[in-house]
Amino acid sequence: MVVAPSSPETTCIYCNRTFPINEFSLEHIFPSALGGKACGDLFKTRTVCSRCNNTTGLHVDGAFIKSWFTTNGAAASAFTYLDPISGGLVPYTYIGNIPALSDAEYLYEFWVGPSGENVYSRSPRDDKFFGYAGGNPITTKKVGRDVIIFGTTTEAYWLKVGLLSFSDFFYNDRRYSGNFQLSQDSSSNNLFIVPDLAGNEFIEKVKQYRSVAESNNTSHGCAFSVDIGFADRFLVKLALGLGSSLFGDDFVISPYAKHLRDALWAKSTDERHDIPLRGVGYWDINDNFDRLMAWPGGHTIMLQRFRDDVALVLYVYGKKSGIVVITDEFSKFTCELESSLNDGIVYILVPSRRICTKPIPMQDFVSHQVGNSKNAELASIEALRVELKDLPPR
Template identity: 30%
Template sequence: MQIDAAISGLRYLPRDRPGITSLMYQGFDDAVPTAEDEICERWGGPSQEIIYHIHKRDEPRWDTLPGGDFMRRNSQDQGRVYFQLTSPEEYWSLTTILSIINHFPLAQRRCLTSIEGLPRSVPIQWREDPFTSEQEAREANWLINHAQERRRVRMALNTAFADRFLAKLAIGLGHTILGPRVSNSAYADRLRALLWNPVPGQHDDADLRGTGFWRPGGGDHAPDPLAFEGAWTIAIGAFYPAFGFSVCTSGGRTMSMMVSDDPGLWRPGVIGHYRETQIYIVVPQRSQFLGPYRIMDYVSHRLGRRTIPELVDLQNSRVRLRDLPPRRLPGQPEATGES
């Protein structure tokens, strides 16, 4: 999902000025010399920049979450970020810097590229600025001297993450839309058991009905008809006698979960309001939340039989990479990505 966000974010960058987009998580770079109680994570920027984030080593249970223990990152352990710019185009250099500042708002940030012409008003340290410690100087010098070195990265995955995410979302939607009686139901207890069980393969429950992120066939599945390019699509509906939702990621992967199977517990009016599935569109890159739209109206819009003005505006605001300044000089290979 982090990769989805990094790729789709490029589609909503502004054409006329540098913007902010998501970084792409790449894993742990164990070759970078750090203190024994620290670790180095590697991220990718919008123009294939390499970004290093050195911070305290977290408990193993955080290894599958990009950035590690976010509670520690937001308090006493913000870490140190080093990065190297790759594009000679100011648009992309500033987009990278602004994205790093947005992603690591509390960390100490230093650019390791010697460069002229960029505004020095941005809150980062530059390669030639004095180092605040001997440790920082050693880290920066090592990264500069090994900039062209090819190294393996290590990434940990938790294949149960999607199921736990779906359970959490189902619990929240059930309480918010259907009411507190649903929260006290036996089915909600099963959802909680799934939410708090992080071990894959140990939560099989025939009464939990849904489709997770990891589906048979991998990436060969057909595109979801509800998918909206670069955005998250959420469909919520009452499929009597059940109430459930479906989530389509910005990369086109679909997940779903039943929220409740007992209409007798639902608030009055739920069936009438949600008998026709309601569609919501979420664009994190633009901080936009659109909807709800009746599923028939949404499908008609996608088929070109009618238009929803908000969605037309959103579609028109998307960009292609060829609409933006080039990321490389003429003759240099272009950075990969959506065209």
């Protein structure tokens, strides 16, 4: 049962259970870690219970955001919008775990920074989170990781980008210097800590590993794993959130929304595939339409009506594309955006600049992309884009 907003109880759109309203919290339908805080009201809801907010944040958003594909998309895309003078932050690229160093107690992982910095991290091992870059995010947040950085450049611009990004990306961790000369001034002291006994043990193990690899001239044997269905649950959850935002309670109690919820909580990929959902998929960008829609270094969020379906089409970091049908009963609902959805609307979200556009009519977006007529908002984002040749040499 869906109750009126004035009631002290309300129903959660993800689990369909009713709780007092103080057990609900603000949910970013498009996750903050992917830049969702910049999105407008359509992408925010207070109809998700705190329990679902936490659980899906960890197991649905987390599995997508911490996947090898998404973390690397985030890192590559940040270069696209670096400021050539003042720099900016670039997430570290996840290469994978290092089986030769990892043991039953600890997971060792390898990351590369914006100018080639080598970073090794060590966190308590938890094989349930093996597809997550950085291991179990809860443990990591609680106890922190040991991380050590080896710099590769002395060029001032990149040194600054690399080190500031390091302290931002590993902000919760015990950060050690591998080969930086520690000066006495307080600003650089904030970057690193002085290792204790356990820290020294970690540093020695990594240094030994590096010197063996160097003398044998071998690369780090890294491995990573990907959960096959890592994007499906994420897309299904987006569809539920946006459906509720667009169409309200009538959508939440609709049969298709029930299918979406079943798919969100399905125990396995096989079980999920038995649910009659329409068009859930995630793939590499491969045709001319994809290339037209994908936005370098940002996300394209497109909503469009096809007959009685409304589909969400997503291009993540200009690299991967996903689609999910939000509803197959559009004509049954009332919706403020009805006329816009008929023609299609597009949002462009650039996480590293915390920018999200207003809804842009599909026709205007396409005209802009093919060069027929410029859209001012899109042009202002394009003006921030740089290529590596525009940045100081590394």
